[in-house]
Amino acid sequence: MKKMIAVLVCLTLFVTSCIVFAACSKQETKKGKRAGSEINRGWTKADSPKITKTVEALFERAMKGMDGVTFTPVAYIAFQTVSGTNHLVLCKTAPVVPDANATYALVTLYESLNGEEEIVDIKASKANATHEEEITGDFVPVDSPIVTEEAKKALEKAYEGLTGVEYSPVALIAKQMGTGTNYLILCERTVVVPDAEGEYVMVSVGSQSGGSAEILEIYEFEAKE
Template sequence: MRKLFIMTLGLYCAVALMGCKADAAKTSESKTAIESQTSSVATTDTSVAQSGEDAPVVGGWSINEKLSPSDNSDAMRAFDMAVKNLEGYSYEVVAVLGSQTVSGTNYSYLCKGIAVTPDAKAEYAVVNVYEDLSGNSKITGSLELLEGKEGWEYNEGSAKLEDNADAKTAFDKSLEALAGANYEPIAYIGKKDNSYAILAKISTEGSDSQTTISMVYVTSTDSGAMIDDIKDVDISM
């Protein structure tokens, strides 16, 4: 009887040991499969992160703190590439207004343009250029700043406000009574009678501060000057 009990106990232990080994094997197989899947996902994530084309970073437009072409070498390189084969029209970049990061970069410029024809007159326009990830650039749009403004004439001389005494005096006087915003003149665009159109970067103050590129229309009067209108310019077009 005792011998039969020992044999039965031994058989039970053997069966239990086999079951434990099987469970361990299944656990090991499951762990290996999970590790394999995790490794695959990690590899895929790394590949996407390293591929700018597969996962482009899209952002909004930002207005430049420094607008001078000399302070924006990357933007000027893209512009020169975009206009190198342009025929019949020439552009002079007055200011680099802003940019947008996409799969590549969009740039926005204030340009003084003139047709390559006799007696052609200068025009001012916002011109946008797209540069792809390979460094290829093209013009994607333009907006004439005084288009449709009857009676207005573009400034044919220097775009710098300080080089245009009457326009500068009117602009400065029109701001004397204003507060809560900073007006940075970018260019003197044009004139109609005793009124002046000036492109400016306007930065408001306070908790909800914002910056815009805007056309400021100023009229000189006998008693000083006043702002007639302010029109924001959408550089994203």
């Protein structure tokens, strides 16, 4: 009899622990993280930054019923398998008001196992996404977010001589033509120390026809409260 009671107690504790674990897993899935923490925390980097029809459809469904703001996917960055899938996407976002200025943001979209979608985390930046294509000299969005060799070389040239930090291009977002070419690039920035965690930043790089290049501006992503 005592053995039977002991077995029942163990089974009860096991079932209870499973329920608690499942609840905690779901909560962790939808909990926002600090800016940049997606790198090296169970995320798998995308093979290509191109936005697919599937990702577009996920955002369309996730935004149903949302008022006051729009999210347009620009580059697919990474995914994380949880009790469903988290998708990390660079988006163009803007409030739904006349003459609103758009900016770029890192958006985490959660796709549940039963096909429901929800935007669970937004990290905003001050990088301008309101590009006036008809104005000569302004940044123009590129047709493909795949980083070109020219943009990659300009970035490498720009941070030559910098010590202690590395910039790896993830997606090419926009170009600006003038006396040279400026690039707006989503990058992974990593401090060169053991076990360092990278973070995503938007980098504006200016290159000249003579081969010189420099980093013009760096835009951080910050978690929205």
